[in-house]
Amino acid sequence: MGEFRMPSLGADMEDGTLVEWRVKVGDTVSRGDIVAVVETQKGAIEIEVFESGTVLSIEVPEDEKVPVGAVLARIGNVETSQPASEAKATPPPQETEVRGAPPANPSTPPQAPKPVGGEGGQRRTSERGRESGETEADAKPSEEGSVMEPDERSGVGPPRSREGVGADAGETKTLEAGSPKQPPSKQPPSKQPPSIPTHAPRPPIGWVRSSPSARRRAHELDLDLTWVPGTGPHGAVTRKDVERAARSAKPAAEAPVDAMRQAIAAAMSRSNREIPHYHLAHTVDLAAATAWLARRNADVPVDRRLVPAALLIKATALALKRHGALNGTWVDDRFHPADGVHPGIAISLRGGGLVIPAIRDADTLDLDALMQALTDLVDRARRGRLRGSELSSPTFTLTNLGERGVELVHGVIYPPQVALVGVGAVVERPWAVDGMLTVRPVVTLTLAGDHRASDGHTGAAFLRRIDRLLQRPEAL
Numbered sequence: 001m002g003e004f005r006m007p008s009l010g011a012d013m014e015d016g017t018l019v020e021w022r023v024k025v026g027d028t029v030s031r032g033d034i035v036a037v038v039e040t041q042k043g044a045i046e047i048e049v050f051e052s053g054t055v056l057s058i059e060v061p062e063d064e065k066v067p068v069g070a071v072l073a074r075i076g077n078v079e080t081s082q083p084a085s086e087a088k089a090t091p092p093p094q095e096t097e098v099r100g101a102p103p104a105n106p107s108t109p110p111q112a113p114k115p116v117g118g119e120g121g122q123r124r125t126s127e128r129g130r131e132s133g134e135t136e137a138d139a140k141p142s143e144e145g146s147v148m149e150p151d152e153r154s155g156v157g158p159p160r161s162r163e164g165v166g167a168d169a170g171e172t173k174t175l176e177a178g179s180p181k182q183p184p185s186k187q188p189p190s191k192q193p194p195s196i197p198t199h200a201p202r203p204p205i206g207w208v209r210s211s212p213s214a215r216r217r218a219h220e221l222d223l224d225l226t227w228v229p230g231t232g233p234h235g236a237v238t239r240k241d242v243e244r245a246a247r248s249a250k251p252a253a254e255a256p257v258d259a260m261r262q263a264i265a266a267a268m269s270r271s272n273r274e275i276p277h278y279h280l281a282h283t284v285d286l287a288a289a290t291a292w293l294a295r296r297n298a299d300v301p302v303d304r305r306l307v308p309a310a311l312l313i314k315a316t317a318l319a320l321k322r323h324g325a326l327n328g329t330w331v332d333d334r335f336h337p338a339d340g341v342h343p344g345i346a347i348s349l350r351g352g353g354l355v356i357p358a359i360r361d362a363d364t365l366d367l368d369a370l371m372q373a374l375t376d377l378v379d380r381a382r383r384g385r386l387r388g389s390e391l392s393s394p395t396f397t398l399t400n401l402g403e404r405g406v407e408l409v410h411g412v413i414y415p416p417q418v419a420l421v422g423v424g425a426v427v428e429r430p431w432a433v434d435g436m437l438t439v440r441p442v443v444t445l446t447l448a449g450d451h452r453a454s455d456g457h458t459g460a461a462f463l464r465r466i467d468r469l470l471q472r473p474e475a476l
Contacts, residue, residue: 006072015066027054032049035049047388054075056074058072059072225242271412306368312443315470327396328417328453335453338395340395341396346400355381407444411446418453419448419459421448424443424446
């Protein structure tokens with residue numbers, strides 16, 4: 001039986017919150033399946049399972065925060081999990097009563113109470129029963145857009161099916177005690193039987209009396225109405241109340257970014273504290289690469305065109321395969337070479353901060369597959385749909401700030417990695433070719449290396465190899 005544990009999704013991660021299970025006890029899973037979603041300082045991350053089998057037990061409920069390495073679930077073979085599967089097929093015994101099903105003895109159907117006041121009295125009885133089952137307080141949240149109604153599904157207040165029967169029975173007794181010939185319309189509709197206040201449904205938990213415009217404005221400002229004091233009728237929250245609270249409150253939308261900034265700060269502080277950096281820069285002539293890209297992209301549909309970043313990633317991955325001292329991690333005072341080339345791509349998020357997911361085995365992918373992997377990675381990163389293995393497996397970091405107009409990038413190594421390449425903007429510069437001065441598109445690559453794992457000679461050879469590979473883009 002295997003144990004599915006909380007993974008480490010970065011050097012700075014100490015714990016995570018399990019926000020969603022994608023499987024349940026008895027489900028069969030295969031290696032690579034998404035089984036859970038974990039919230040970290042870098043956002044919600046999808047977690048894969050690394051063995052096949054059947055889910056025997058779930059050890060951690062949703063919305064619980066646990067440390068890295070904690071057992072989340074147990075996975076075994078189908079034979080071992082058979083009892084759990086059978087248990088799953090047995091419905092809960094209390095389900096029948098909760099949903100207001102018939103009594104345990106099915107041979108005796110339930111009899112509706114029969115009033116003595118004739119047809120008019122019977123109609124009045126059902127109308128009064130409906131009034132007691134759905135009061136104005138019950139209907140108001142539905143009109144004002146509440147997502148929770150006080151019925152048997154929400155668990156707030158008694159089930160309506162029981163309220164209706166109780167109200168009808170109470171009304172029947174009242175009619176029997178009075179004169180059967182008394183017209184029902186003469187009874188004041190505002191008077192309620194004494195038992196009705198006992199059964200009246202309570203307002204939904206978390207519901208706030210507010211105007212529609214106040215709720216719309218609160219949604220626009222991402223403001224929780226439960227914390228807004230209301231000044232309207234009966235304490236209702238108005239649009240002005242929402243705007244006043246928004247001006248005085250701290251912006252809630254920045255909280256996730258603050259958490260991410262704290263994680264980045266911790267990792268970068270550790271990097272500067274522990275890693276002896278050295279930096280090298282090398283300018284590469286991209287004339288051959290850009291000309292080849294133009295010819296290649298002219299013959300393919302728009303969705304299959306390549307961008308210069310794909311060439312840079314492939315050239316860097318191939319160079320890392322040759323210079324393994326830059327591809328790995330420094331842990332426990334020694335260098336651990338990686339078993340594959342998995343460059344992490346620094347991706348900035350629209351809400352602020354960044355993540356560094358990996359393209360696994362980038363050196364083995366052709367340019368089309370690499371471009372597809374890069375596009376998919378960026379799209380899922382910005383939608384918060386990254387997988388845990390993509391964040392925990394980078395062996396090297398590649399950051400491209402050229403699109404922001406930056407020509408030179410002096411990066412900070414992300415621990416426990418030992419190297420990082422920064423890519424600047426592609427610019428036109430005077431360039432000497434065979435003794436003649438011309439203008440060429442060039443890019444400056446910078447290497448940040450960990451002096452514990454490599455030295456400047458290794459770093460310089462690595463940058464020169466990237467240069468040579470980019471001069472023959474058709475061979476990538």
